[in-house]
Amino acid sequence: MKNSKKVIAVIVAVMLAVVGVFAACSKPADNGDTTKAANVKDVKVGFIFLHDENSTYDLNFINGAKEACEELGVDYVLKTNVPESNECYEAAADLVDQGCNVVFADSFSHEDFLIQAAKEFPDVQFCHATGTKAHTENLANFHNAFASIYEGRYLAGVAAGLKLNEIKEAGKLKGSVPKMGYVGAYTYAEVISGYTSFYLGAKSVCPDVVMDVKFTGSWYDEAAEKEAAQALIDGGADLISQHADSMGAPTACENAGVPDVSYNGSTVDACPNTFIVSSRINWAPYFKHMVECAQKGEAIEADWTGTIATGSVELTAVNEKAAAKDTQAKIDAVKADLEAGKIHVFDTANFTVGGKTLDTYMADVDTDAEFKGDTEVVKDGYFHESEMRSAPYFDVNIDGITLLNTAF
Numbered sequence: 001m002k003n004s005k006k007v008i009a010v011i012v013a014v015m016l017a018v019v020g021v022f023a024a025c026s027k028p029a030d031n032g033d034t035t036k037a038a039n040v041k042d043v044k045v046g047f048i049f050l051h052d053e054n055s056t057y058d059l060n061f062i063n064g065a066k067e068a069c070e071e072l073g074v075d076y077v078l079k080t081n082v083p084e085s086n087e088c089y090e091a092a093a094d095l096v097d098q099g100c101n102v103v104f105a106d107s108f109s110h111e112d113f114l115i116q117a118a119k120e121f122p123d124v125q126f127c128h129a130t131g132t133k134a135h136t137e138n139l140a141n142f143h144n145a146f147a148s149i150y151e152g153r154y155l156a157g158v159a160a161g162l163k164l165n166e167i168k169e170a171g172k173l174k175g176s177v178p179k180m181g182y183v184g185a186y187t188y189a190e191v192i193s194g195y196t197s198f199y200l201g202a203k204s205v206c207p208d209v210v211m212d213v214k215f216t217g218s219w220y221d222e223a224a225e226k227e228a229a230q231a232l233i234d235g236g237a238d239l240i241s242q243h244a245d246s247m248g249a250p251t252a253c254e255n256a257g258v259p260d261v262s263y264n265g266s267t268v269d270a271c272p273n274t275f276i277v278s279s280r281i282n283w284a285p286y287f288k289h290m291v292e293c294a295q296k297g298e299a300i301e302a303d304w305t306g307t308i309a310t311g312s313v314e315l316t317a318v319n320e321k322a323a324a325k326d327t328q329a330k331i332d333a334v335k336a337d338l339e340a341g342k343i344h345v346f347d348t349a350n351f352t353v354g355g356k357t358l359d360t361y362m363a364d365v366d367t368d369a370e371f372k373g374d375t376e377v378v379k380d381g382y383f384h385e386s387e388m389r390s391a392p393y394f395d396v397n398i399d400g401i402t403l404l405n406t407a408f
Contacts, residue, residue, distance in 0.1 A: 042101070043074045043075075043101060043102060043291055043294050043295050044074065044075045044076065044077070044098075044099050044100045044101060044102070045065070045069055045074060045075070045076040045077070045100060045102045045103070045104065045287075045291060046076070046077045046079065046092070046095030046096075046098065046100035046102070046103040046104070047061070047062075047065045047076065047077065047078050047079065047103075047104050047105075047106070048079050048082045048088060048091050048092065048095070048103070048104065048105040048106065048110060048114075049061060049062060049078065049079065049080045049081070049082060049105075049106050049107075050081075050082060050083070050084065050106060050107035050110070050219065050220075051080065051081060051219075051220050051245065052080040052081055053080075054246075055219075055220050055245040055246065056245050056246070056247070056262070056263065056264040056265050056267075057106075057219065057220070057245035057263075057264050058080070058106065058245070059264070059265065060264040060265055060280055060281065060283065061106045061129070061283055062078065062080075063284075064282060064283030064284040064286075064287055065078065065104075065283070065287055067284045067287075068283075068284045068285075068287035068288045068291065069287065069291070071284075071288065072288060072291050072292070074291055077095055077098055077100060079091045079094075079095065082105075082110070084107055084108075084109030084110055084113075085113070086113060088105060088110045088113035088114065089113040089114075089116050089117050092105070092113065092114055092117035092126070093117060093120070093121075096117070096121050096124050100124070101123070101124050101125065101294065102124070102125045102126075102127065102290060102291060102294050103117070103124060103125070103126050103127070104126075104127045104128070104129070104287070104290070105126075105127075105128050105129070106128075106129045106130075107129070107130070107219070108130045108131065108188070108190070110128060110131075111128050111131040111132070111133055112133075114126050114128050114131075114142070115133065115137060115139070115142055118139050118141050118142040119139065121141075122140075122141055123141075124141060125141050125143070125290065125293075125294055125300060126141055126142045126143070127142075127143045127144075127145060127286075127290050127300065128142070128143065128144055128145070129144075129145055129146060129283070130144075130146055130190060130391050131144040131391060132144065132367040132389060132391045132393075133367065134302040134303055134389075135302045135303055135366075135389055136366050136367070138302075140299070142302075143290070143300045143301060143302055143303075143304065144302065144303050144304070144389065144390050144391060145286050145290075145303070145304040145305075145306070145390055146281075146304075146305055146306070146386060146390040146391050146392070147281040147282075147286075147305060147306035147307065147310075147312040147313050147386075147390075148305060148306070148307045148308070148312075148313055148385070148386055149194065149279060149280075149281050149313055150193050150194065150196075150197035150345050150346075150385055150386070150392065150394070151197070151307070151308055151313055151338050151345055152279030152280065152281070152308075152313040152314065152315060153194050153195075153197040153198040153201065153263075153279050154197045154198065154200060154201035154204075154334075154338070154345045155201060155279060155315055155331050155334060155335055155338075156198060156201065156241070156261050156277055156278065156279040156315060157197065157198040157199060157200065157201020157202040157203075157204075157241075157261075158201045158202065158204060158205055158327075158330060158331055158334050159201075159261065159276050159277045159318065159323060159324075159327050159330075159331060160180060160198070160201070160202045160206075160239055160241065160259075160261050160276065161178075161201065161202035161203065161204065161205035161206035161209060162205055162206070162323070162324040162326075162327050162330060163239060163259050163276060163322075163323060163324045163327075164178035164180070164202065164206045164209055164238060164239060165178075165205065165206050165324065166324040166325070167238055167239075167259075168206075173238055174236045174237070174238055175236045175238075177208045177209070177210055178206055178208060178209045178210070178238055178239075179209070179210050179211065179212065179236050179237050179238055180199070180202060180209060180210070180211040180212075180237060180238065180239050180240070180241065181211070181212050181213075181214070181229065181232025181233065181235065181237030181239070181240045181241075182195045182198070182199075182211055182212070182213045182214070182232070182240070182241050182242065182243070183213075183214060183216065183225050183228045183229050183232070183240065183241075183242040183243070183244050183248075183249045184213050184214070184215045184216070184242070184243050184244065185215065185216055185217070185218060185219045185243055185244045185245075185408070186215060186217065186219075186408045187215060187403075187406055187408055188395075189364075189391075189392050189393050189394060189395040190243075190391065190392045191215075191243045192392075192394060192395045192396070192397075193385060193392035193393075193394035193395070194243045194392070195211070195213055195241075195243060195401070196346075196351075196394060196396070196398060196401065197345050197346070197394075198241055198261070199211045199398075199400065199401055200345060200346070200350060200351060201334075201345075203350070203351075203400065204334075204350070205330070209400070210400050210401070210402070211400065211401045211402070212232055212235060212237065212401075212402050212404055213401060213402070213403050213404060214228040214231060214232055214404045214405060215228075215403075215405055215406070215407070215408045216228055216244055216408070217407070217408035218244075219244065219245050220244070220245040220246050221244075221246065221248070222246035222247060222248040223248065224248070225242065225244045225246050225248030225249045225252075226246075226248035226249065226251055226252045227248075228248075228249070229242070229248065229249035229252035229253060230252045230256070231404075233252065233253070233256050233258050235404075237258065238258070238259070239258065239259045239260070239261070240252070240253050240258055240259070240260050240261070241260070241261040241262070241263070242262065242263055243263060244263075245264070247267065247270060249262070250262050250267040250270065250271045250274070250275065251270070251271070253271065253274045254270065254271040254272075254273060254274045254275075257273065257274065258274060259274050259276055259322055260274045260275055260276065260322075261276050261277060261278065262275060262278040263278055263279060263280065264278065264280045264281075265278055265280055265316065266278055266316040266317070266319075268316075268319045272319070272321060272322075273321065273322060274322055275319050275322055276318065276319055276322050276323045276327070277315055277316055277317075277318050277319065277323065277327070277331075278315065278316045279313070279314070279315050279316075280314055280315075280316070281306065281312055281313065281314075282306075282311055282312050282313070282314045283312075284311075285306055285310050285311050285312050286304060286306055286312065289304065303389045303390040303391075304390055305386050305387075305390040308335065308338060308339050309339060315331065318331070344381070344382035345382075345385070346382050346383035346385055346394060347381060347382045348378060348381055348382055348383065349381065351398045351399065351400070352398065352399045353396060353397070353398055353399065354399070355399065358378060358383070358396065359378060360376065360378050361373070361376070361377055361378045361383065361396065362374060362375065362376055362377075363375050363376075363377040363388070363393040363394070363395070364393060364395070365377070365388045365389055365393050375388050377393070383396070
């Protein structure tokens with residue numbers, strides 16, 4: 001009987017030890033940048049970000065990643081400050097080594113390095129924001145995603161146009177007509193699509209508005225962005241917006257007392273007197289989608305485009321201290337018309353190119369080395385942005401917008 005008790009005790013001890021080992025193995029590794037959550041169906045997601053939380057662009061992705069993964073209860077790893085170089089491939093390979101079976105990267109020139117990783121690790125799903133090659137690479141495990149942010153920028157432009165009208169009615173314009181300034185990173189279609197939709201939103205309520213654009217040649221350079229915004233202000237801009245990732249432009253506006261429409265998040269805490277509103281892509285819906293597809297073993301689309309309806313295109317709360325009266329009500333009305341298809345951002349009746357209506361345009365959707373147009377995108381009276389692939393391809397220079405530099 002005593003021997004039986006000893007045997008039972010040994011068995012119990014071994015079972016407890018096994019359970020302890022299993023529990024330890026089931027926990028995510030604590031390697032500094034891993035955030036722990038309950039594992040679900042063996043999905044672990046790795047994220048590659050160009051910058052860190054100091055970039056409004058990357059912070060927007062980081063927040064979406066945390067929200068989606070924590071809601072779904074999957075483990076995830078965040079890698080920040082990963083440049084658009086072979087370091088991106090190395091980061092992706094390291095994430096695979098850490099057990100990630102879904103990997104996402106957030107910057108345009110991460111794409112080729114992520115494709116390299118996708119070819120090497122066919123059992124891992126690789127997803128990429130703003131890229132253009134998924135539909136031509138035809139890899140079952142490489143995918144592009146974006147959103148109809150041009151609709152969000154259009155709405156933000158409406159807020160800008162209302163503010164310009166208020167300034168004009170008060171007799172405080174710097175010049176003879178309302179002028180906006182726009183700080184852009186590069187002369188990519190993504191940036192052109194963004195500032196054009198913003199301008200058209202403003203023009204829809206302030207018909208005589210014009211806009212100057214100054215490029216910095218960097219997605220994140222606070223000094224250059226601040227300098228560009230100041231140059232635009234000195235050049236007569238009554239309001240500033242941006243497609244660049246630092247606080248440079250908003251800070252310049254707050255210092256100068258010039259209204260500002262930012263991007264990717266509210267800057268009201270730092271710029272309470274000048275911030276009006278901001279548009280952003282909410283990436284949480286896509287992150288949830290890609291994880292759920294992986295969990296179910298379902299294919300992820302080569303190109304996925306989020307919309308206002310999917311919750312992927314959002315505006316921050318309007319700062320009533322800086323915005324024109326009834327701005328929110330107007331935004332709500334225009335948003336409803338966009339969702340209903342009553343308004344198309346790039347309606348060709350609302351802009352001209354060289355004084356003429358744009359009735360045909362071959363866009364560079366397939367993105368070859370020579371950037372030649374390959375797809376007709378004007379039909380039914382408007383330019384069909386982000387319908388042939390997820391990333392923007394609107395790269396038309398329309399009347400009313402002046403580019404102050406084009407080297408980037």
